[in-house]
Amino acid sequence: MTDSDKNYLSLLVSDTPGVLQRVSGLFSRRSYNIDSVTVGGCEKTSFSRAIVAVQGDEQRMAQIGSQLNKLIDVVEVNRFGAASAIARELMLVRLSPPAEKRAELQSLLDLFRFPIIETAVDSLIVQVTGDKEKNDAFLAMIARYGIMEIVRTGETALARH
Missing domain, CATH: 3.30.70.1150 (ACT-like. Chain A, domain 2)
Incomplete structure (x- = not known):
């Protein structure tokens, strides 16, 4: 894996039961591999921030971002590469x-x-x-x-x- 293939997705999600399961389920249904995921409280009350480390080219990352944005509990999706993180x-x-x-x-x-x-x-x-x-x-x-x-x-x- 090169740094150009490594990406991070920063997800602002509702702090409700099952959110992580729905996000990870999206990845598994689409056969996307998650390198790592961390989730915890953030600067906004009643929300959590998930950081998902994934590999993929520009097209794949755009597709993942689009699909994540369709999940009800996902409020915001930001993507950045390893070089800018x-x-x-x-x-x-x-x-x-x-x-x-x-x-x-x-x-x-x-x-x-x-x-x-x-x-x-x-x-x-x-x-x-x-x-x-x-x-x-x-x-x-x-x-x-x-x-x-x-x-x-x-x-x-x-x-x-």
Whole structure:
């Protein structure tokens, strides 16, 4: 995938039950793949903002936007490409580093400014925030420290102005 194929759809939707199901149902019925989706409250009361990361050329993106605009609960659809977006993803990573490698791991985390948010006798949890590619590269770097579990939020994005 190239950055020219990566797009974000910012959907302002009514904050009502079933909205995400109707939006994702539209994608599955049309055989469109969602790379990631994040949903949460926004600046308008009684509404939520969904950020959907998808791949597609101009024609496909126009078609998706048109179909989303037909959904009753979708109030607004804005599309922007990766080049005109600020996108981030949050990951929580549970690691089980050997005792002799904890100082080395701490130095690496300090370099990236990723905090340890919980420490246990046999593991620790690190908070990682960055673009998807940076996070993937970071995971490859820390694999030797014993990754036990990873949870990712998916990308969220804002258009640059």
